[in-house]
Amino acid sequence: MKKAPALQAFALFYLLFLYGPILLLPIFAFNDSKVVAFPLQGLTLAWFREMLADQNLRQAAWNSLIIALSVASLSTVLGVFAARASVRYRFPGKAPIMGMIMLPLVLPEMIVAMALLVVLLSVGIPLSLFTVIAGQVLICTPFAVAILTSAFQSLDRSLEEAAMDLGETQVSTFRLIVLPLVMPGIMSSFLICFTISFDEYIIAQFLGSGEPILSVYIFAQFKFPGKVPAMLALGTCLVLFSIILLGVAEYFRRRGIARVGGTNSGGIL
Amino acid sequence: MTAEKPTMIEFKDVHKYYGDYHALRGITGTIKAGEFFSLLGPSGCGKTTLLRTIAGFEGIDQGVIMIDGKNMANVAANVRPTNMVFQSYAIFPHMSVGENVGFGLRKEPGTREDKAKAVAEALEMVGLKGYGLRAAHALSGGQRQRVALARALILKPKVLLLDEPLSALDKKMREHMQVELIKLQRQVGITFILVTHDQEEALVMSDRIAVMFDGEIAQLADPETLYRRPATRKVADFIGTMNFIPATIVSEIGDEVKPGGGSAPRNADAALRRPEGPGAGNRRHHRRGDLLRRHDLL
Numbered sequence: 001m002k003k004a005p006a007l008q009a010f011a012l013f014y015l016l017f018l019y020g021p022i023l024l025l026p027i028f029a030f031n032d033s034k035v036v037a038f039p040l041q042g043l044t045l046a047w048f049r050e051m052l053a054d055q056n057l058r059q060a061a062w063n064s065l066i067i068a069l070s071v072a073s074l075s076t077v078l079g080v081f082a083a084r085a086s087v088r089y090r091f092p093g094k095a096p097i098m099g100m101i102m103l104p105l106v107l108p109e110m111i112v113a114m115a116l117l118v119v120l121l122s123v124g125i126p127l128s129l130f131t132v133i134a135g136q137v138l139i140c141t142p143f144a145v146a147i148l149t150s151a152f153q154s155l156d157r158s159l160e161e162a163a164m165d166l167g168e169t170q171v172s173t174f175r176l177i178v179l180p181l182v183m184p185g186i187m188s189s190f191l192i193c194f195t196i197s198f199d200e201y202i203i204a205q206f207l208g209s210g211e212p213i214l215s216v217y218i219f220a221q222f223k224f225p226g227k228v229p230a231m232l233a234l235g236t237c238l239v240l241f242s243i244i245l246l247g248v249a250e251y252f253r254r255r256g257i258a259r260v261g262g263t264n265s266g267g268i269l
Numbered sequence: 270m271t272a273e274k275p276t277m278i279e280f281k282d283v284h285k286y287y288g289d290y291h292a293l294r295g296i297t298g299t300i301k302a303g304e305f306f307s308l309l310g311p312s313g314c315g316k317t318t319l320l321r322t323i324a325g326f327e328g329i330d331q332g333v334i335m336i337d338g339k340n341m342a343n344v345a346a347n348v349r350p351t352n353m354v355f356q357s358y359a360i361f362p363h364m365s366v367g368e369n370v371g372f373g374l375r376k377e378p379g380t381r382e383d384k385a386k387a388v389a390e391a392l393e394m395v396g397l398k399g400y401g402l403r404a405a406h407a408l409s410g411g412q413r414q415r416v417a418l419a420r421a422l423i424l425k426p427k428v429l430l431l432d433e434p435l436s437a438l439d440k441k442m443r444e445h446m447q448v449e450l451i452k453l454q455r456q457v458g459i460t461f462i463l464v465t466h467d468q469e470e471a472l473v474m475s476d477r478i479a480v481m482f483d484g485e486i487a488q489l490a491d492p493e494t495l496y497r498r499p500a501t502r503k504v505a506d507f508i509g510t511m512n513f514i515p516a517t518i519v520s521e522i523g524d525e526v527k528p529g530g531g532s533a534p535r536n537a538d539a540a541l542r543r544p545e546g547p548g549a550g551n552r553r554h555h556r557r558g559d560l561l562r563r564h565d566l567l
Contacts, residue, residue: 161355165324166372167376
């Protein structure tokens, strides 16, 4: 392989720019100073203690978890239906219907959030965690559909026919053949929707009822310099959580591929 | 030829449309019980569509398909007395070989031991004894096909449908599997219906062949007749490498046609073939006899 020093330097700089700031998170989370600046002052776990002691933060994390799990589940279930329908069946108006499902992907989230808020208020539905969930499902479903469509597309049609030919009904064929084979896609869809929902801000801000939600709460806390180190401690925990989640997902993806003897076509890792 | 066998499948004026496309144009014919029957034709002629209508994967727009005396009009694929070997073999990749073969037994009555025994027997029948615990995805093409065969035959169907099962194999393996399939068919006595675009394969393996063009059966006959007396020039052209000699009919009395010169048996559109020419078609035809004799199947 030929070496191109300029390109190598660019790649290095790019990676540093991308991941360097994240490395600052744990550094300052353990730094014994209220000011987020070099030079470092000394090691402390005070910020983590402060983070854990924060009642509102705990409530926000809990609410975010409920929202993210609900959004991931709903979006993935809806995605399974839509992807299955688009891959397997022909029906009148299919192209416009699929287009409408995918539209939120390119629609500015601001617009969706504003429109939903206006509608909810005029209809008289009180804002709550539920309205946040509904709004985020709208945003996440296109991602789920995109991931699951490719999962369903890679499924050989004759596998289902073979199962039916051997006496299974539509329902049992779906359960015994289709579901296990698209399971890696379902897992990816769930994790991506979970992640999108977990750090989603605009809809959480617009459609929330004032109950603390993590993304909104963190942003609010940054207004108070004294709260920043605790938020960095929280950020450190979230980075760790993401890495673990990603690792688990990748483990299951590789195991799934190994089990059906496919070739690894490159996943997230 | 043996005594007249009972009818297993009967088509009466079967039509199938895909939108505006007329895929099957009035298929009529019968397939007898215990027969090795081939649907032969170029790609797009409707042979696979016809096979899929027998399996129940495709509905028909007009006409009747009877299997073993029963109208299949409202019978779903999962309750028809047919099983299929797919072109891609459709081996379930997330199951072991044994689980694949035993899949059809899931809803059948019987104890776990009975089913395990049936799976072992089916695997032995196709020459895969002891492969039950292997992962299905680790098999070679020929082995996958055997698994597909065992899986389809374990339910003892009245009709086994084979959709170009040999097309994915290399030439040597293909010839080997041709013999295996003929042997297997004789052993189980089930009606086999093979879809193929390979003339040689059809001539070698089948008791009778339906040659299809453009959604119609051009000729339905045994290999000998098909080869010696093709109904049309198109059939003759498709069956073998032929020499076509333009000729004018001078006179015809009964079966004797006198074209401007020599004399030859009558041929529907007067396309005459050299009776014992050294063409490739001839060699193909003789391969059936050779093959069957070699393997003591005649």
